[in-house]
Amino acid sequence: xxWIYEPWPWYIAGPMIALIxxxxxxxxxxFGMSSNLRTMCTxxxxxxxxxxxxxxxxxxxxxxxxxxxxxxxxxxxxxFLSTNTAVAINPETILELKxxxxxxxGTAYLPTELFDTKALLSIKNVLLxxxxxxxxxxxxxxxxGCTSGHAISGLSNLQMPSLIAVIGFFIGGLxxxxxxxxxxx
Amino acid sequence: xFKSEAASWFRIYEMFKFESFxxxxxxxxxxxxxxxxxxxxxxFKIKSFYGEKINFHPKAKSFSRYMFGGIIxxxxxxxxxxxPGPMFTLVGAGxxxxxxxxxxxxxxxxxxxxxxxKLPH
Numbered sequence: 516x517x518w519i520y521e522p523w524p525w526y527i528a529g530p531m532i533a534l535i536x537x538x539x540x541x542x543x544x545x546f547g548m549s550s551n552l553r554t555m556c557t558x559x560x561x562x563x564x565x566x567x568x569x570x571x572x573x574x575x576x577x578x579x580x581x582x583x584x585x586x587x588x589x590x591x592x593x594x595f596l597s598t599n600t601a602v603a604i605n606p607e608t609i610l611e612l613k614x615x616x617x618x619x620x621g622t623a624y625l626p627t628e629l630f631d632t633k634a635l636l637s638i639k640n641v642l643l644x645x646x647x648x649x650x651x652x653x654x655x656x657x658x659x660g661c662t663s664g665h666a667i668s669g670l671s672n673l674q675m676p677s678l679i680a681v682i683g684f685f686i687g688g689l690x691x692x693x694x695x696x697x698x699x700x
Numbered sequence: 701x702f703k704s705e706a707a708s709w710f711r712i713y714e715m716f717k718f719e720s721f722x723x724x725x726x727x728x729x730x731x732x733x734x735x736x737x738x739x740x741x742x743x744f745k746i747k748s749f750y751g752e753k754i755n756f757h758p759k760a761k762s763f764s765r766y767m768f769g770g771i772i773x774x775x776x777x778x779x780x781x782x783x784p785g786p787m788f789t790l791v792g793a794g795x796x797x798x799x800x801x802x803x804x805x806x807x808x809x810x811x812x813x814x815x816x817x818k819l820p821h
Contacts, residue, residue, distance in 0.1 A: 519806015650776025652808025
């Protein structure tokens with residue numbers, strides 16, 4: 516049973532994600548995390564500022580429970596089921612990241628250079644994290660979904676809009692990593 | 701999410717550099733099984749746990765919103781190394797700086813709500 520403390524392989528994780536989608540479908544819901552961001556905005560009163568947020572958020576409580584599940588899952592996964600959370604990415608990738616200034620590559624789960632609480636003292640880092648988040652939130656609502664809603668749920672239902680969205684995700688991601696990162700780091 | 705390292709910024713970077721199969725394996729296998737599940741439910745008219753018919757809602761057909769929204773999302777996904785699901789997973793795992801990303805993503809969502817009428821869909 517020791518394998519449980521190691522990182523889990525893709526052929527365990529992928530099917531588990533499909534299982535979550537299946538369970539949600541079986542209770543007549545769907546698997547899509549980004550709509551929760553909209554719900555949270557509404558809870559905070561955004562409905563007073565834009566029609567987009569005027570809806571009965573209580574109907575989306577089930578999805579907020581999924582978020583809670585994700586938080587609990589992260590907690591259990593990190594504190595009870597892991598002995599070493601360093602992520603063993605490709606050694607080539609580690610070298611590339613080190614040349615960009617990410618010394619923590621290969622020894623941590625998240626780059627300490629960006630996510631350590633000390634790193635938050637740097638305006639540049641806070642800006643980078645903020646802009647990243649801003650783009651995710653804006654993009655996900657504009658596209659009507661994120662990886663769970665489009666790449667998993669939408670494509671599982673063979674939806675062309677989801678394919679377009681996923682292609683967009685990749686154009687964006689590749690542009691950021693290949694063209695913008697060298698300018699930022 | 702956490703144990704599979706899908707919530708790791710490093711894995712997202714690696715994915716966009718095509719330097720590992722791992723993330724493609726996760727998404728690909730989820731999709732492979734997902735397609736079988738959805739098509740089976742449709743073909744065999746499988747009912748929900750409540751005994752009701754399961755309805756799938758096709759997405760409104762268009763191009764701009766999916767492509768532009770997708771690109772913007774992708775830029776953020778690569779920069780922050782997390783999409784909405786993993787963001788919350790990381791909170792549970794104790795990486796509190798992810799709160800900055802979460803708050804920013806709420807602001808981004810809000811911004812979309814304000815600008816929606818002016819954007820091509």
